Amino acid sequence: MPVDEDEALRLEAEESPGPSDLESALANDTLADVVTQPPLILEGATSLADAIGKMRDERRACVLVVEAGKLAGVFTERDILMKVAATSMDLERTRLDEVMTREPVTLPADSSVAYALNLMVLEGFRHIPMVDEDEHPVAVVSMRNLIEYLGSFYSRDLLTIAPHPRLSRFKNRDGA
Numbered sequence: 707m708p709v710d711e712d713e714a715l716r717l718e719a720e721e722s723p724g725p726s727d728l729e730s731a732l733a734n735d736t737l738a739d740v741v742t743q744p745p746l747i748l749e750g751a752t753s754l755a756d757a758i759g760k761m762r763d764e765r766r767a768c769v770l771v772v773e774a775g776k777l778a779g780v781f782t783e784r785d786i787l788m789k790v791a792a793t794s795m796d797l798e799r800t801r802l803d804e805v806m807t808r809e810p811v812t813l814p815a816d817s818s819v820a821y822a823l824n825l826m827v828l829e830g831f832r833h834i835p836m837v838d839e840d841e842h843p844v845a846v847v848s849m850r851n852l853i854e855y856l857g858s859f860y861s862r863d864l865l866t867i868a869p870h871p872r873l874s875r876f877k878n879r880d881g882a
Contacts, residue, residue, distance in 0.1 A: 727859060728856070728859050731819065731856075731859065732818065732819050732820035732823070732856075733818055733820055734818070735818070735819045735855075736815060736816045736817060736818060736819070737813060737815050737816070737817050737818075737819065737822055737836055737845070737847050738815040738816065738845075739819070739855075740819060740822075740847060740851050740852060740855045741815075741836065741845040741846070741847050741851055742851075744845065745768075745770045745835070745843055745844070745845050745846045746760060746761065746764055746766045746768070746769050746770065747769070747770045747771075747772055747843055748760065748769050748770075748771060748772070748802060749771070749772060749773070749802075750771050750772070750773050750778055750779070750801060750802055750803030750806070751801055751802070751803065752771075752801065752802045753797065753798055753799065753800065753801065753802070754790065754795070754797040754798075754800045754801070754802060754805065755797035755798050757769055757781060757802045758786065758790075758797065761783075767782060767783045767832070767833065767848065768780060768781070768782045768783070768832075768833040768846050768848070769781045769782075769802070769806075770835050770843040770846060771802055771803060771806045772842075772843060773803070775842055776840070776841040776842060777810070777812065777835055777837055777841055777842070777843045778803065778806070778808065778809075779802075779803065779806035779807055779808045779809070779810060780806060780807050780810040780833065780835055780846075781802055781805065781806040781807070782807075782832065782833055784832065785805060785806065785807060789805045790805060810834075810835055811825070811829065811831065811834060812834065812835045812836065812837045812841075813825070813834050813835075813836050813837075813847070814836065814837065814838070814839070815836050815838070815844055815845065817836075819852065819855065819856075822834060822847055822852065823852050823856075826849055826852070831849075832848060832849050833846050833847070833848050833849075834846070834847050
């Protein structure tokens with residue numbers, strides 16, 4: 707049964723979003739459309755041991771650090787690796803505000819996906835805190851959030867890619 711040209715074009719557009727769909731999403735969708743989970747927020751006086759434990763328990767790569775309810779800094783897995791690991795630091799006595807990154811770059815929740823992606827790529831950020839007009843933290847956007855969001859435009863294409871025959875299935879995220 708032959709398919710008419712209009713129907714073929716419609717089916718093709720459904721299966722492979724064109725540049726206009728992706729460009730429109732990048733320019734018009736906001737970070738509020740991308741971020742799905744509330745941030746992990748801790749006070750600066752929290753011990754490193756407690757902060758790292760909460761990060762592990764909640765499977766988070768980033769903590770937003772507040773002082774008087776306002777964003778004061780950010781503490782990430784990268785900070786653990788670069789500032790804490792292989793040191794003689796006492797995790798119980800060292801406060802989060804002693805090792806956090808102070809005054810991080812922030813974005814409002816209504817920033818475009820394209821702007822956030824560009825900023826993250828150019829600056830090498832993996833996480834950017836999102837704040838309201840009073841500098842209260844409201845969320846964190848991660849590179850992973852953006853990749854998953856943009857990947858959703860190509861989910862059918864990505865799901866039909868054959869796996870590499872020599873790769874074994876990963877049982878967990880550790881080591882990835």
